[in-house]
Amino acid sequence: VIGSSVTHVDRAFLERAVALARKGWGRVHPNPLVGCVLVKNGTIVGEGYHQEFGEDHAETLALHAAGGQARGSTAYVSLEPCAHFGKTPPCAHALHEAGVSRVVYGGPDLGAEEGGGGAWLRAQGVEVEGPVLSPERWRGENPVFYHSIEDRPFVALKMAVGLDGGISAALGLQTTITGPEAQEEVHRLRAGYGGVLVGTRTWKTDDPRLNPRGPLQPRILPVRVFLDPRGEFPEGARALLNGDGGTDVMGFPPSGGEVVLAVGSGLASTVSTRFGNQVSVIGVAEGPDGLDLASLLTRLSGKGLTSLLCEGGGRLASSLLKAGLVDRLYWFSSPKILGPHAIPALAGLEREDLGDWRVVVAPQLFGADVLTTYDRVR
């Protein structure tokens, strides 16, 4: 419910809390990203964000920063304060005890069993406004936390597309499309996902390692998943060369992460024997267009993955979209022209295969490339 007493100033402070929350990316999942700003007489007296899984919540850090100034302040929290005793005492209690007189929060705590912290605070006589953000916004900020499809992870698809719509200059040709700034952003995005996935032709062409190698060290290394319908993944693949001691483009050593091969169902035992315990092998049923992606995702869910970032190529992207299995698009647009032999990003898709999308994060410039983030409209 959007209260009439929520002002533009309130919204601006709430946006500040949302911006702070984003700083927890890669370090707090599967917890949600949360930021908090305490404001008294129009001035920020304390702020904080959830920085590490299992450690202080945003509200606790903001209260700590504000000290005695918290009394009589308004708390702006990107997500409804928690009300249950978990790893830390509930933030709703902490805010009340510190004398915060008003709480404005962005998104609801849907998982809270006996009502979230909002209801509890209201019952204590604290003025509470929330959820103030639209469902698109709060889902967009914490998509995995709000993901409610139980038999598969939240699936994001990252594509880099040239000005003329291509994803590589020709079939089987490794093509650099985006610049270093965009590539560093891809490494940052990887750090916040439970797994990273690529199609057969992509690993055959690019031999990717798929691990996050940017300045952000992930709390949990993403599982690296390679589609391998015929069991052809080579022993010498770079993804298997962990700890080779070399540094790479980003200046960080390769950091590994479990390697999973998704092979045709009949091949699982042969491939497992070939790799021993170096890789995990998932045998997946085959359909007319290749591996059954829905059952692959269910299997990955069973391994504990709550989110997956697919990094192409075009065919896998098209199959996932066609099957309605993509929740988010990270669309990097580059000014590079790939020419007439380029592989198109979304080949062979009908209008209805694509679904409808909305922009959830304002387009961002990385060097010469633009990243637009879309969420599926369901």
Ligand SMILES: NC(=O)c1ccc[n+]([C@@H]2O[C@H](COP(=O)([O-])OP(=O)(O)OC[C@H]3O[C@@H](n4cnc5c(N)ncnc54)[C@H](OP(=O)(O)O)[C@@H]3O)[C@@H](O)[C@H]2O)c1
């Ligand atoms: N610009 C970018 O964002 C980007 C990202 C990644 C890759 N690329 C480039 O794109 C090219 C590769 O893309 P691509 O479209 O040719 O291939 P791809 O999507 O990487 O791989 C497709 C292959 O995966 C296998 N597969 C198994 N089950 C499938 C299913 N259900 N749906 C789809 N594929 C399934 C099939 O292998 P088999 O044919 O072997 O059976 C299929 O041909 C490379 O040149 C690479 O450098 C660009």
Ligand SMILES: [Zn+2]
């Ligand atoms: Zn909390």
